[in-house]
Amino acid sequence: xxxxxxxxxxxxxxxxxxxxxxxxxxxxxxxxxxxxxxxxxxxxxxxxxxxxxxxxxxxxxxxxxxxxxxxxxxxxxxxxxxxxxxxxxxxxxxxxxxxxxxxxxxxxxxxxxxxxxxxxxxxxxxxxxxxxxxxxxxxxxxxxxxxxxxxxxxxxxxxxxxxxxxxxxxxxxxxxxxxxxxxxxxxxxxxxxxxxxxxxxxxxxxxxxxxxxxxxxxxxxxxxxxxxxxxxxxxxxxxxxxxxxxxxxxxxxxxxxxxxxxxxxxxxxxxxxxxxxxxxxxxxxxxxxxxxxxxxxxxxxxxxxxxxxxxxxxxxxxxxxxxxxxxxxxxxxxxx
Amino acid sequence: xxxxxxxxxxxxxxxxxxxxxxxxxxxxxxxxxxxxxxxxxxxxxxxxxxxxxxxxxxxxxxxxxxxxxxxxxxxxxxxxxxxxxxxxxxxxxxxxxxxxxxxxxxxxxxxxxxxxxxxxxxxxxxxxxxxxxxxxxxxxxxxxxxxxxxxxxxxxxxxxxxxxxxxxxxxxxxxxxxxxxxxxxxxxxxxxxxxxxxxxxxxxxxxxxxxxxxxxxxxxxxxxxxxxxxxxxxxxxxxxxxxxxxxxxxxxxxxxxxxxxxxxxxxxxxxxxxxxxxxxxxxxxxxxxxxxxxxxxxxxxxx
Amino acid sequence: xxxxxxxxxxxxxxxxxxxxxxxxxxxxxxxxxxxxxxxxxxxxxxxxxxxxxxxxxxxxxxxxxxxxxxxxxxxxxxxxxxxxxxxxxxxxxxxxxxxxxxxxxxxxxxxxxxxxxxxxxxxxxxxxxxxxxxxxxxxxxxxxxxxxxxxxxxxxxxxxxxxxxxxxxxxxxxxxxxxxxxxxxxxxxxxxxxxxxxxxxxxxxxxxxxxxxxxxxxxxxxxxxxxxxxxxxxxxxxxxxxxxxxxxxxxxxxxxxxxxxxxxxxxxxxxxxxxxxxxxxxxxxxxxxxxxxxxxxxxxxxxxxxxxxxxxxxxxxxxxxxxxxxxxxxxxxxx
Numbered sequence: 001x002x003x004x005x006x007x008x009x010x011x012x013x014x015x016x017x018x019x020x021x022x023x024x025x026x027x028x029x030x031x032x033x034x035x036x037x038x039x040x041x042x043x044x045x046x047x048x049x050x051x052x053x054x055x056x057x058x059x060x061x062x063x064x065x066x067x068x069x070x071x072x073x074x075x076x077x078x079x080x081x082x083x084x085x086x087x088x089x090x091x092x093x094x095x096x097x098x099x100x101x102x103x104x105x106x107x108x109x110x111x112x113x114x115x116x117x118x119x120x121x122x123x124x125x126x127x128x129x130x131x132x133x134x135x136x137x138x139x140x141x142x143x144x145x146x147x148x149x150x151x152x153x154x155x156x157x158x159x160x161x162x163x164x165x166x167x168x169x170x171x172x173x174x175x176x177x178x179x180x181x182x183x184x185x186x187x188x189x190x191x192x193x194x195x196x197x198x199x200x201x202x203x204x205x206x207x208x209x210x211x212x213x214x215x216x217x218x219x220x221x222x223x224x225x226x227x228x229x230x231x232x233x234x235x236x237x238x239x240x241x242x243x244x245x246x247x248x249x250x251x252x253x254x255x256x257x258x259x260x261x262x263x264x265x266x267x268x269x270x271x272x273x274x275x276x277x278x279x280x281x282x283x284x285x286x287x288x289x290x291x292x293x294x295x296x297x298x299x300x301x302x303x304x305x306x307x308x309x310x311x312x313x314x315x316x317x318x319x320x321x322x323x324x325x326x327x328x329x330x331x332x333x334x335x336x
Numbered sequence: 337x338x339x340x341x342x343x344x345x346x347x348x349x350x351x352x353x354x355x356x357x358x359x360x361x362x363x364x365x366x367x368x369x370x371x372x373x374x375x376x377x378x379x380x381x382x383x384x385x386x387x388x389x390x391x392x393x394x395x396x397x398x399x400x401x402x403x404x405x406x407x408x409x410x411x412x413x414x415x416x417x418x419x420x421x422x423x424x425x426x427x428x429x430x431x432x433x434x435x436x437x438x439x440x441x442x443x444x445x446x447x448x449x450x451x452x453x454x455x456x457x458x459x460x461x462x463x464x465x466x467x468x469x470x471x472x473x474x475x476x477x478x479x480x481x482x483x484x485x486x487x488x489x490x491x492x493x494x495x496x497x498x499x500x501x502x503x504x505x506x507x508x509x510x511x512x513x514x515x516x517x518x519x520x521x522x523x524x525x526x527x528x529x530x531x532x533x534x535x536x537x538x539x540x541x542x543x544x545x546x547x548x549x550x551x552x553x554x555x556x557x558x559x560x561x562x563x564x565x566x567x568x569x570x571x572x573x574x575x576x577x578x579x580x581x582x583x584x585x586x587x588x589x590x591x592x593x594x595x596x597x598x599x600x601x602x603x604x605x606x607x608x609x610x611x612x613x614x615x616x617x618x619x620x621x622x623x624x625x626x627x628x629x630x631x632x633x634x635x636x637x638x639x
Numbered sequence: 640x641x642x643x644x645x646x647x648x649x650x651x652x653x654x655x656x657x658x659x660x661x662x663x664x665x666x667x668x669x670x671x672x673x674x675x676x677x678x679x680x681x682x683x684x685x686x687x688x689x690x691x692x693x694x695x696x697x698x699x700x701x702x703x704x705x706x707x708x709x710x711x712x713x714x715x716x717x718x719x720x721x722x723x724x725x726x727x728x729x730x731x732x733x734x735x736x737x738x739x740x741x742x743x744x745x746x747x748x749x750x751x752x753x754x755x756x757x758x759x760x761x762x763x764x765x766x767x768x769x770x771x772x773x774x775x776x777x778x779x780x781x782x783x784x785x786x787x788x789x790x791x792x793x794x795x796x797x798x799x800x801x802x803x804x805x806x807x808x809x810x811x812x813x814x815x816x817x818x819x820x821x822x823x824x825x826x827x828x829x830x831x832x833x834x835x836x837x838x839x840x841x842x843x844x845x846x847x848x849x850x851x852x853x854x855x856x857x858x859x860x861x862x863x864x865x866x867x868x869x870x871x872x873x874x875x876x877x878x879x880x881x882x883x884x885x886x887x888x889x890x891x892x893x894x895x896x897x898x899x900x901x902x903x904x905x906x907x908x909x910x911x912x913x914x915x916x917x918x919x920x921x922x923x924x925x926x927x928x929x930x931x932x933x934x935x936x937x938x939x940x941x942x943x944x945x946x947x948x949x950x951x952x953x954x955x956x957x958x959x960x961x962x963x964x965x966x967x968x969x970x971x972x973x974x
Contacts, residue, residue, distance in 0.1 A: 484954050494935040597790070
């Protein structure tokens with residue numbers, strides 16, 4: 001157990017994040033356990049509203065009122081982030097855990113130069129900058145240029161003085177990644193890094209993240225709704241549905257031998273990975289409302305394999321080989 | 337909205353679609369109560385203006401030198417039959433305020449109605465016909481927007497001389513620009529909509545399309561803007577009167593009453609104060625009511 | 640913004656300025672009665688002077704030529720003679736202008752320095768008691784008639800508390816030899832802090848009165864745009880970068896939120912021009928606004944005409960500046 005803990009950079013246990021509304025409490029994330037090992041890439045898949053962004057927003061401490069973390073532990077490098085005060089949390093945010101957002105166009109401040117947005121991360125976090133004013137400035141400049149080089153943006157000296165709108169979409173995404181990486185984080189949470197991009201640029205950006213991960217030896221959480229992306233870039237994958245994890249395991253296992261009907265559905269709706277030449281089948285129905293949910297399987301109403309036994313609390317079932325699914329059809333013992 | 341929050345809220349929103357309507361209703365109910373109250377205040381002012389001769393305790397023009405600067409009723413030397421005291425000529429301030437409402441409201445309503453009518457016609461023409469009509473009207477609008485409102489009105493009043501009709505004219509000359517711009521913008525959008533295309537395809541005349549198809553659909557923002565403008569016009573009229581460029585004595589007007597009291601702020605604060613309270617109350621009530629109207633009519637204005 | 644675009648914008652001003660001048664010209668021309676007689680009024684003038692005025696106005700020539708003449712003279716700053724002052728109109732206006740500019744600038748500063756912090760605070764503490772009070776305050780601010788509010792201030796601070804003067808720009812004993820004609824600056828340049836305080840005590844009430852509606856409007860604009868900005872992704876991203884709350888609010892948020900505030904401020908500065916007439920009248924401020932009001936009653940039409948034209952041109956230029964400021968401050972808008 002101890003050895004395992006040391007392998008795990010991030011360990012989330014029983015996370016519950018809720019949003020208070022006047023109609024009642026909406027449970028956006030309900031009892032989620034996540035582990036991210038050092039140096040690995042974890043894929044997180046799910047439709048919008050499945051709770052994947054809220055889960056990692058909770059990890060970053062970015063949940064704002066009316067939302068709040070209701071229960072659970074978030075252990076980063078053995079420290080429970082929920083016990084830190086705002087100041088300590090700020091010191092971790094951006095330095096140890098960094099995040100990129102879906103759309104760089106809206107995530108970069110339009111009124112500040114790219115250089116300033118890069119420099120401020122270093123100013124906020126970097127302990128080993130020289131103390132003298134001009135030396136400090138020069139060091140930041142060099143580091144900024146280096147970061148732009150790392151993400152493949154040429155002529156950094158002119159680029160640093162420009163504003164976000166002066167870059168193309170793919171370039172902006174690279175800049176956002178450069179900013180996230182400026183303080184050499186140990187964990188990068190990439191929230192839908194490619195949805196806002198053209199297909200050709202998508203691959204470039206993903207390759208870039210993957211290269212840098214190898215170079216810097218950091219862990220990456222890749223949040224996406226695209227199982228195809230996951231199968232190419234991630235070591236392990238976690239599928240979320242309606243605030244819960246419904247399946248997790250090594251990417252190869254989950255993609256080739258999905259156990260949960262929802263994962264099967266996701267794979268079925270994917271043109272590239274259509275299993276054995278089946279027709280593309282979108283999953284019918286909608287994600288249930290996350291308020292006053294019944295105890296039964298949350299996928300019940302949309303499931304093609306539903307049975308009367310599904311109308312009860314269903315825990316994660318061990319499918320062997322480190323693969324788990326929240327479905328009665330998985331043979332094996334209940335790990336909960 | 338942030339991406340993280342967006343997902344959370346998307347969840348919350350779908351879960352609570354009914355809830356948010358309920359909340360909005362609750363919210364607008366609370367707001368509307370204020371707006372409704374304000375609308376009632378405006379209505380009371382209008383009734384006061386219409387029935388001024390029945391309500392006013394005294395003749396607003398009747399002077400009485402024995403009552404010169406008589407204080408309000410609750411102060412030493414005051415009388416309950418002269419509730420708010422008397423001005424320098426011994427005229428009853430309350431009665432003059434009641435009669436003054438006639439000037440403020442009449443000018444406010446007349447200016448806004450005439451200006452809105454002109455603005456609607458010009459705006460429809462500019463937005464519907466476009467081309468040189470639009471260029472011409474928009475140029476005139478641009479030029480009129482080049483004048484600060486009050487200065488334009490003061491300049492006109494200086495040339496035309498005082499008088500009720502002249503005030504209305506002086507304000508209308510610039511006021512119509514505001515509804516005109518609103519109507520033009522709305523018309524430009526509306527004329528491209530399917531039902532207007534359909535009417536055109538059926539061979540409806542330009543006049544028919546403008547007045548029957550487009551106008552009813554753009555009326556609500558125009559009404560909202562007009563009510564807000566009414567408050568501005570009332571302040572402008574009061575300002576002109578204050579400068580001595582409004583209706584002429586002995587007709588009671590609030591702005592002029594405030595001006596009359598200026599000479600006596602050392603000994604008789606009430607002469608200037610009460611007419612100003614009347615202006616503030618009416619303008620504030622119109623502003624609050626029109627904000628409620630705006631929220632109800634035009635969801636685009638929501639913050 | 641590119642230079643070409645700037646010049647294009649500048650050229651667009653020409654038809655507006657021409658139109659504005661035409662309207663001012665028509666205002667005078669359409670005045671009923673013999674303009675010369677009206678202008679002279681009860682003043683005693685020699686027949687030669689009357690003849691000179693008639694010639695100055697070019698009343699014997701066709702309308703269009705007279706407009707051309709008027710424009711040509713206006714461009715050269717020649718607005719004719721103020722009979723009332725027996726001096727050129729331009730000279731009289733120039734003399735009164737510093738007082739008006741000084742008052743407007745102080746009002747602008749008062750408005751900016753109260754509206755922006757209040758607006759930001761109201762946005763940060765949305766729906767708090769403070770926010771509600773600020774909303775009510777701004778509603779009052781736009782509903783208060785300026786002339787009445789000024790009189791109330793006078794009654795409270797000058798008559799009742801007797802801590803501020805009733806009227807004028809500076810006390811008799813504090814008068815100094817002018818340098819820039821801005822008294823707040825001149826008193827300091829002359830090394831008279833007592834006179835500076837005296838000038839300050841004179842300007843404070845008129846400046847508050849003049850700046851009040853602007854404060855109300857700017858506060859609302861700042862609050863709304865700040866709320867809008869705080870909802871943006873780049874604020875979350877800034878938080879995710881681990882920046883301090885201070886830096887996020889005052890650097891990331893405010894820099895964006897101020898873009899609409901600044902351009903609205905430039906536009907509203909134009910509305911101060913109209914307010915000047917009222918406020919200068921209430922507080923006996925010896926500026927251009929009061930001069931215009933006085934001139935109307937003595938039928939000093941050349942002066943009124945010149946002043947209206949001056950105000951309108953200033954107003955158009957301020958709107959132009961607002962436009963430019965908006966594009967300069969907002970790097971996103973490529974024009």
